[in-house]
Amino acid sequence: MNAYLRTLGAVVWKDLAAEWRSRELISSMGVFALLVIFIFNFALDLDPKTRSSVMSGVLWATFIFSGTLGLNRSMAIEKDRGCLDGLLLAPVDRTAIYFGKALANMIFILAIAAIVLPVCFILYGVNLFNPGLLLVILLGVEGYVAVGTLLAAMAVQTRTRDILLPILLFPVAIPVLVAAVKASSGFLAAIPMEEITPWLNLLLVFDVVFTAAAFMVFDYIVEE
Amino acid sequence: MADAPVIEVARLVKRFGPKLVLRNLDFEVRAGEFVALLGPNGAGKTTLLRILSSLASPTLGHVRIAGHELPRQAAGVRRRLGVVSHLPLLYGDLTAHENLTFYGRMYALDGLDQRIDEVLAIVGLAARRRDLVRTFSRGMQQRLAIARAVLHDPDVLLLDEPHTGLDQDACEMLDTILRRVASEGRTVVMTSHDLSRIEDLATRFDVLTKGAIRASVQKSDVQRDGILRFYRQALESASGLNERQAA
DSSP states (O other): OHHHHHHHHHHHHHHHHHHHHHOHHHHHHHHHHHHHHHHHHHHHOOOHHHHHHHHHHHHHHHHHHHHHHHHHHHHHHHHHTTHHHHHHHSSSOHHHHHHHHHHHHHHHHHHHHHHHHHHHHHHHOOOOOOHHHHHHHHHHHHHHHHHHHHHHHHHTTSTTHHHHHHHHHHHHHHHHHHHHHHHHHHHHHTOOHHHHHHHHHHHHHHHHHHHHHHHHHHHHHHOO | OOOSEEEEEEEEEEEETTEEEEEEEEEEEETTOEEEEEOOTTSSHHHHHHHHTTSSOOSEEEEEETTEEETTTHHHHHHTEEEEOSSOOOOTTSBHHHHHHHHHHHTTOSSHHHHHHHHHHHTTOGGGTTSBGGGSOHHHHHHHHHHHHHTTOOSEEEEESTTTTOOHHHHHHHHHHHHHHHHTTOEEEEEOSOHHHHHHHOSEEEEEETTEEEEEEEGGGSOTTOHHHHHHHHHHHHHHHHHHHHO
């Protein structure tokens, strides 16, 4: 277990250290996320009541689109200089590499969420600092990253990786997105918890299913 | 020096869809040998090295490295193996020291800082340890790639066209490093197109063409500058064999 966690930690440390130097992922994801929010803000031009009801859709569209950029780039960095081979040559459990990459990707998307939420609060005037909503963001991002990291590892082996990832990922991630949007809307509209719980449960189930599936197949996906 | 086989490959077949890349290939390397794997483009050299390094699985056949069967005991093989390819397998946004620290952690090495100092000294990059790898020249990156490959002190080194893209000076420096790491008793298999360069390094020359080893010769059995003649004869003989088989 110690060796497993050490490998996982090494991969996370490597991704964060490289990103700290280049700021390649965070800057491109951040700029894209802010653009999406501004575009929605100006395009929809909503009254305060309607703003609240569309807020969860705007939030998740922002996370998903900017997250896809990050997932693609995160794996492309491994592939371009042959580093993926370097990782696979190490005598470690390859699922630890997967979880390391997934955890780093999750940190990047959550960092974007930390930028997006205050900006949304200012532009849309909707209070997003709700513990329930933050929990939904955590669960939703986990499910999205679990399947996204796996599919990015698959897409990066192809010549059309940039367009292939969203084509593969969006249909598969729909259950997570629907559950996340519904649960977020529920918390923002302050509807009774009993009505939100089924969506939270669904989110949790898909998180477990996607993470377990990725755990089982990652080794086969990266194998030539 | 040469005793028990460290690398044993028997009746190896590798198929990519309908394309047969390796055809019943037999290959054996004894401990301490430096084998040059020669052959034209598309002969299957890189595929063979990827199978030996556990990055690809054989379609059929047996592969055993340092007593471990592939692909079943891949983790055991990876522990004993260092790989250098024409790509550096290094992160440009990390320093030389950070790259080696990362790989050292992946191999769970003890005394990592001391070992990093040792390998950086071997490849002559101790003074650049704190510099980002993306600021390195191609030659320096390849030297650091060797440091990465020998960091965990492997018994077997697999080198896939390590001279690709290097200028004359960088090639000579790389050769000096390769001689040094090979002289430490490691078994080395290296592919190359540069016969003049590999002639001085290797102790045995195997010609791989059309998916199988067609000829093999010890350095002691080849006259000075005779590698080119041996290589051409092996290719002609393989080509003649194919024509006879086709007829």
